Amino acid sequence: MLSQLPLQEVSSAVTHAVNYLLSLSESYPYLSYAGGAVFVAIVTRWLAGRRRNPRGLPYPPGPRGLPFIGAYYEIPQKKPWAVYKEWSKKHGDLIFYKAMGHNYLIVQSLNRANDLFDKRSAIYSDRPPQPMAADLMGWSFNIGWQPYGSWWRRHRKAFHEHFNVNAVAKYDPIQTKELHRFLNRLLRQPAGFVDHIHNLFAAIIMKTVYGITISSDNNDPWMLTIFESLQSMVKAGIPGLYLVDHIPILKYIPSWFPGAEFKREAEKGMKITNKLVVKPYEAVKESLRKGEAEHSVVAALISDLPPENDPTRAEEEKIAADIGAVAYVAGGDTTGSALLACLLGLAMNPDAQKKAQAEIDACVGPTRLPDASDRPSLPYVDAVILETMRWHQVAPFAIAHMTSEDDEYDGYFIPKGTTVIGNSWAILNDESLFENPSAFNPDRYYKNPNTTKPDTTFGYGRRVCPGRYFSDRNLFAMISAILAVFDILPPLDERGNPVKLDLNPTEGLVSYPAPFSVRIIPRNENAAQLVRDLDH
Numbered sequence: 161m162l163s164q165l166p167l168q169e170v171s172s173a174v175t176h177a178v179n180y181l182l183s184l185s186e187s188y189p190y191l192s193y194a195g196g197a198v199f200v201a202i203v204t205r206w207l208a209g210r211r212r213n214p215r216g217l218p219y220p221p222g223p224r225g226l227p228f229i230g231a232y233y234e235i236p237q238k239k240p241w242a243v244y245k246e247w248s249k250k251h252g253d254l255i256f257y258k259a260m261g262h263n264y265l266i267v268q269s270l271n272r273a274n275d276l277f278d279k280r281s282a283i284y285s286d287r288p289p290q291p292m293a294a295d296l297m298g299w300s301f302n303i304g305w306q307p308y309g310s311w312w313r314r315h316r317k318a319f320h321e322h323f324n325v326n327a328v329a330k331y332d333p334i335q336t337k338e339l340h341r342f343l344n345r346l347l348r349q350p351a352g353f354v355d356h357i358h359n360l361f362a363a364i365i366m367k368t369v370y371g372i373t374i375s376s377d378n379n380d381p382w383m384l385t386i387f388e389s390l391q392s393m394v395k396a397g398i399p400g401l402y403l404v405d406h407i408p409i410l411k412y413i414p415s416w417f418p419g420a421e422f423k424r425e426a427e428k429g430m431k432i433t434n435k436l437v438v439k440p441y442e443a444v445k446e447s448l449r450k451g452e453a454e455h456s457v458v459a460a461l462i463s464d465l466p467p468e469n470d471p472t473r474a475e476e477e478k479i480a481a482d483i484g485a486v487a488y489v490a491g492g493d494t495t496g497s498a499l500l501a502c503l504l505g506l507a508m509n510p511d512a513q514k515k516a517q518a519e520i521d522a523c524v525g526p527t528r529l530p531d532a533s534d535r536p537s538l539p540y541v542d543a544v545i546l547e548t549m550r551w552h553q554v555a556p557f558a559i560a561h562m563t564s565e566d567d568e569y570d571g572y573f574i575p576k577g578t579t580v581i582g583n584s585w586a587i588l589n590d591e592s593l594f595e596n597p598s599a600f601n602p603d604r605y606y607k608n609p610n611t612t613k614p615d616t617t618f619g620y621g622r623r624v625c626p627g628r629y630f631s632d633r634n635l636f637a638m639i640s641a642i643l644a645v646f647d648i649l650p651p652l653d654e655r656g657n658p659v660k661l662d663l664n665p666t667e668g669l670v671s672y673p674a675p676f677s678v679r680i681i682p683r684n685e686n687a688a689q690l691v692r693d694l695d696h
């Protein structure tokens with residue numbers, strides 16, 4: 161703020177202040193020393209601000225709030241993505257505010273997102289620090305929270321090698337086997353579709369990453385470890401809920417120190433995280449030693465490690481273990497959330513469902529399920545997938561980025577260390593890009609292939625989701641197979657009338673459609689038999 165005052169105003173204020181302090185010093189010498197110290201601090205701060213922002217540019221528009229705490233009390237708690245979009249009516253598509261000493265920039269349009277996250281990606285790719293979750297509880301394994309730099313780059317490169325657009329096809333056999341199991345469960349117990357979806361993606365990712373088969377009951381030991389670990393993040397994963405997130409130096413106080421409850425909590429969390437990262441990794445190592453390991457991402461990473469005596473070995477091993485854990489925590493439930501939204505959208509739009517089914521019937525026929533080779537002939541199914549990703553935001557705010565340098569953009573000053581949030585929800589509900597954006601309408605992509613693609617649902621710039629090809633391939637397999645053999649219908653009320661369904665996304669870093677029910681029934685006896693006959 162100070163740095164934005166014009167030079168003349170500041171120099172006249174300085175002259176007045178100096179004269180006033182001189183007059184005070186005669187009667188109250190100590191008071192004048194204290195005043196002098198405060199004055200020097202203010203001027204020093206102003207000069208520093210001026211050096212960083214020599215043209216005195218303003219911050220982008222936004223609520224200015226109160227002294228010291230800024231707009232803290234104005235930060236929306238419920239459906240913040242929609243509230244920020246409302247704020248755009250007053251402040252425009254770039255909103256800046258301060259809260260508790262931190263700077264926040266909310267990016268609300270596709271053009272702004274391209275300008276900042278893509279064209280200026282060199283300085284918009286860092287992450288806000290997470291002292292509690294990442295440093296104290298060991299979640300620094302999570303690529304998504306790692307600071308921008310060489311350690312992150314090495315993780316990202318290793319991850320990309322196994323999940324790039326060409327690599328993901330080799331996981332098709334795992335995906336197909338789990339898909340067949342899933343369809344059978346859906347046939348036998350359709351009301352449990354939410355659990356089946358959760359289990360489906362957990363099974364695919366554990367098998368792909370570690371070669372581990374998980375059981376379909378809720379007591380699988382691997383799943384319990386993962387669940388325990390995710391639970392430990394429910395609170396710590398929200399930056400700012402612990403004092404140490406605001407005052408990072410607190411992380412150095414010992415855990416026996418009075419009031420250091422957070423350190424004791426963190427130690428417990430660290431043990432759980434180690435189990436999550438190390439246990440499955442060690443299991444793969446052990447089965448490689450015995451010559452029993454199945455092909456998996458982690459087995460391949462271990463096989464490619466440098467020799468034992470190589471100085472980089474320990475770091476490379478850490479990266480390999482991290483990749484496995486992050487694939488699960490970032491990829492387990494995200495694609496599941498998208499599939500749930502798709503079922504909801506299809507139940508709400510029976511016409512779209514019929515069009516997709518007619519396309520599959522014509523191209524694939526009744527004797528088999530669609531596979532990846534059918535995709536070019538199934539443009540309507542593709543439109544269903546695109547519309548799903550646009551309509552329901554799995555990560556409405558992506559993951560917050562942070563500026564690593566001061567920036568001047570479009571006449572505004574954006575300081576280094578600003579948390580930059582891409583409001584993907586606002587972008588994909590922008591009325592200037594999408595007519596009636598709240599409707600689930602695959603026709604918008606089918607009829608007009610130039611419609612803006614929902615790419616921002618996977619995030620921005622250099623931090624864009626590296627699991628997107630894997631997720632997209634999974635989604636195509638699941639959605640096309642479900643449409644081939646099942647009808648997805650709204651539930652019926654006590655009079656037998658269809659219940660009106662609605663999309664109501666939950667809050668959180670990963671958002672799900674709030675619980676809903678649908679009827680999932682085989683399209684005909686032939687379809688039911690096709691499912692029963694699947695190899696599973």
Ligand code: HEM
Nearest residue numbers: 303304490491494495554555558559618619620623625627
């Ligand atoms: C529908 C499915 C998914 C959605 C919507 C999604 C969305 C996102 C978003 C929005 C980000 C943050 C991007 C940013 O900071 O700008 C992200 C990061 C990430 N995602 Fe995904 N994701 C999905 C599936 C997956 C899967 C299946 C995996 C793993 C196999 C995965 C792994 C990751 C990783 C490792 C990051 C961190 C990237 C980094 O910070 O450099 N995601 N994802």
